[in-house]
Amino acid sequence: MDISPDKQNINRVFSDTAYYIDFYQRDYRWTDEPVVRLLDDIFFKFKEQYARSEALDPSLETITKLYPWYYLNTYVTNEVDGRTYVVDGQQRLTTLSLILMKLRHMAIHFDSKLQGWIETKVGGQHGYERHFWMNHIGHRETQKAIFEGIELDEVPVDSGITAQNMVANYRIISANLDRELRDKRCFETFVFYFLNRLVLINLAVEQTDVSMVFEVINDRGVRLRPYEILKGKLLGQIDKIELDRDNYNELWEGRANAINAFKDDEMDAFFRFYLKAKFANSRKEGQRFDGDYHREMFSPNMDKQLGLLHKPAKVKAFLKGDFDYYTRLFIKLREHYGKDQNKFRGMLYNELLDLDAPFHLVLSACTQNDPEEEEKISSISYEIDRFFTLLQIQNAYDSNEFASALFEISAKIRGKPVDTIRPAFNEVLKETIASRRGVQEAETLSYSAFRQTGRLNLNIRFVRYFFARIDEFLAKEMKVGVRHPMRDLVTKRGNVTGFHVEHILARNDENLEHFGNDEERFEQQRNRLGGILLLKGKDNISSNNEVYSQKLKSYANTLLWNETLRTDSYKSKLDMRALMERHNLALKPLEQFGPDELEERHRLLYDIVSLIWG
Template sequence: MRRRAKNLVDACGHTVYDLFQERYYYLDYFQRDYVWEEPQVKKLITDLADKFLDQWKTPHAARDVDYYDPYFLGPFIVYENDRKTYLADGQQRVVTLMLLLIYLRRLVDELDGQPGHGATLATLVVTERFGRKTFAVDVDKYRACFEALVDGRDYNLDGEPPYVRRIWAAFQHIETHLPAPLRGESLPLFVEWLLYRVSLIALSAGDRERAIEMFQSMNDRGVHLSPMDHLKRYLLGDAADHDYELLDHQWQSMVSDLESVERGSAFRYVREVLRAKYFDPAHDGGPSLDNATHEWALAHEKDIWPDRRNGDRARFFTDVLAPMKQTYATLLRAQTKVVAGLEAVRYNAWNGVSSQFTLTLAAMRPDDSRAARQRKARLVANVIDLFVVTQGVSNEPYDQKAVDALVEALLPRVRLCHTEDELREALAEAADGWVERLADLVDLRFHNNGPFIHYLLTRLTAWLEVGAEREDPTDRFLRRRTGDRGFEIEHLLTSTAAKYAHVQPDARAYALLRSRLGALVLLDGPDNGSYGGLPLADKVPLYRGDTLLAATLNPGFFDEKGKVRLRRFVKEQRLAGAFPAYAGDAGLADLVEARGKLYRLMAERIWDLGSLGLVTSGAPPLSGKGAGQPRRTRRHHGVRLTDLVAAGLVRPGDRLEGNRKGRAHLAQVLDGARIRTASGAVFPSLSAAAMDALDLSAANGWTFWRLSRTGDSMDALRDRLRARADGGS
């Protein structure tokens, strides 16, 4: 009998909507489990967000999205067996996209007026099929985790296999890395664009046998040149023949030294040096430095070597890359453990700044001593840490994008700095005025900013411990070992408002008081858990055995024996009398306010420019627009609250009103175009203030808030200002 001929491999394009609409995918034995971790999830989210935000403008409506540029996510392999569709390759992207749809549905449900989008997202993720919930990726071992995420429930990961832990963590990474601009008025349009303008190609293998063959050919077979191999061939390609063997050995030594510290770091190092020394985002075009590094270098040869001679590329390796690679290895190690002199590198990494060495490499010179390079690295890391802290205290973004914008603004000046003093001067000018923003710390509260509050309390607590000549506990405070609860944020006031009704009968006012920074300390996890719901009067004596910052709540603590070093340090810092002690429930509000002021004073000393090794010169800030404001990129152009204030449409002191489900919410416009909500917290944007007022993760502040004085919505005022700019009334 003649064997039936198999069909050729078929390819078909799918939008994300097509990918999930009434489609269900299964996994076969040869497919690996879910393995993506934060770097891969972050890249997917960042790539999608960047492509959308580069095109979105505030006046756009859903119909405009149809003209946005599409985005291609690559191919995946499927095959049919027993009337089921199996994923032979592409599970990582498909599962991560499904997690993104789940999270977007949460945000859309919280955003008023978008019921259709929420229903669409829900049916794409899970449907009722044959009497049971069927997920788009229908895998039994993932089901319980998926159900918890869809229902918004906590999920106990104890005893769960690594792939389930990674799926749960991937959802948290999506929440962390989805940019703030996508949580407001642009959210519905982003959903439209993601569903209908983002595409993939399905390669239909036909049957399992050919699916395995295709999977292996795409993942296992062949020796493919890596990006690092391409760079090596390009840079060493103009070396003299008699030098090549030695240079090849040195190259392999550089790669080995860096890879032993962190996988993938050798390629990142070369790319980062190119970015630090030569990349100009304002005039860059052609190949991508990130995705096609050696092609980028080839396209920019005239910028890198204006008068290129034979051997210049090889000398870039011997004279630039090789001398600085040991310092880069030290910086990599400093990201995971506190290193003396480079403490801020660890702090920045803990705060999510995964790329922080561009400015450092730009400031380094090959002829610098290793000690000089490390001192320059310390200055740059300290400035980034100061930026993160002052942004976080002011409820403004301090994520990688915000840091990248700061670096972009500073890079041209830093490249011109040859000495440490020149670098110090440039960084001090950029940071002029940042420390004053620490005054906002008194009004800061614990609300959807747990990691930042944890970090802030870590630094405050450790500063007092070290000042009293105790061991530096910073690394212990930040690091959580497997099976260890680590250090946790402790509320001085119990969550049960009824226990303090005799002091504050208003439950909401009590909750706001309880969440203020002055009502928080950092404690060892097991100790914190053992206190349960004890009232403050019972906990204060127990705090004696905890951190010094918590123990100072005890009256007379400074006068006790064994506190000589603590008293001396507090006096040296001019903080004698600034530590309020608990004196009964009647003064709780005053205690929290006084503790907040104490924390502000401590922060001003920790992040004092002199303490950070910076010297102010009195020169104007680099940007000329005020201290600490990174240069805006194109996507941020448009009307902001500051523009409304500058035009006189909104005034400092104006009251804002918002209403949702019959409940009124109030806020006030402050100097500097910031907004104070009823919680007492201060925010830089209307949407951030709306999220706080509504206790949501997404809200469109432009449509939520109205100006009490005129009754106009902020959206209407924005349109009025645009009309003025266009020559209208």
């Protein structure tokens, strides 16, 4: 490896070299904190010495003699086909170029003869065109407007985040320099200091060494994310002519921008899901991708499977193959995750339960350009909901066991047809339930396991979700609209608009007597799913301690499941009778509510659960 270090002051850094932003580099991402820190660094030594020598005339000789040089950091470049690319350090170099633009404007303000010199540090002339040494090709209009002194509110920033940050940071730089450089003498002294005594080290590296150097030497202002380093390690293996011709960088950037639009640095989540889906058969194997997965991808073991280390042909095939397809698939999943729609409705259920499992399992089941892609998305998202719910309502859920079970399922459905998905889930579901109960075999759903399930062994969000699904089922079967959006039922918790758990059996002497005045039995029984329902805000508060006959009145015009307790819900309701006959459901009004009615109601819920999740 050949690295050539070169100590340069800013006068030399910005003299006759146009710096192109390499594909390794991110957008200009610096915000106020690193910019202010850089300005503090620059002014620290200057102000200290200027206070001692303020009366001296500004000159190169004075600055060289009295002002110590100050090291700003390193920047890395490599030269390809006559162009100098910035591999690392563009955040700092771009900020320094903005400082130079501000100094030019101040030179005009002070009528300083240094104006021409400063202008040559911002850019140069090439034929008819003026170019900037920091050559942000896609953002030249922004650079040009700042250079020419256009009002910042009128500077175009539609080219992207780089342009937006240039304008925002120029505001910070402008305010800072106006505050520090109040007169012409101070200003000109600072210009000599800035250009001659501030030093950077340029590391010029060979093309073959760029990705390694890029990973090791990171801009201290904003740490690179794993996917950004991975980009350098992959694209750095491709010849620049092929890179431009076949649009590999555009492919990467397009997908990264689309995925990160959902959430900052979501691209890292994509790679972790992809690697776990394709290369992990157990939770332990999957955990190696939770950290620096970009390093793990090039480990000896993974290289046998991926083959991306020093193999440009494999890298190109990966980008045009797996990367292209699975990023598109991931974007599709993210677009539907939590969306209230009929297509891929399971993705709404998954999001409401805060389950990210579909990203793992769909990527596992789908092969490149899978003809069953949509069927697999639909099937897997429903099965995840079913798997999670049946564990919850049968007291068989454990978060660690659930996480491990997903990897077992992933291994069973990886690249398999859609008709293998339900059997794979069922097999792991039965094994998990049996393990939790300490028995040899178990069914996917049994009343004995469901019988005591209730508020005391389920978290409140799941209880709200459970009854939201019950109401959705009733609305669909009765061909009526739901009373409230499912998301509201699950997530809203305010005193007015939120939904809360209502005990059908209020705590009073009459109800306690139904259970032989046994406090423990009363609490356990009234918290069973058959003994609770959801009420909205003040409805819940107002009915809290009422006797059952009064509670029935408050259930009118609430949720469909609540109204099935009331006689008027059955009068002349053909759709209700059709529902009961179609599914043999023992729905009926209950004029009183005690232990027998609670058991009846709980059994009815089990029958509906069997229809939804059985």
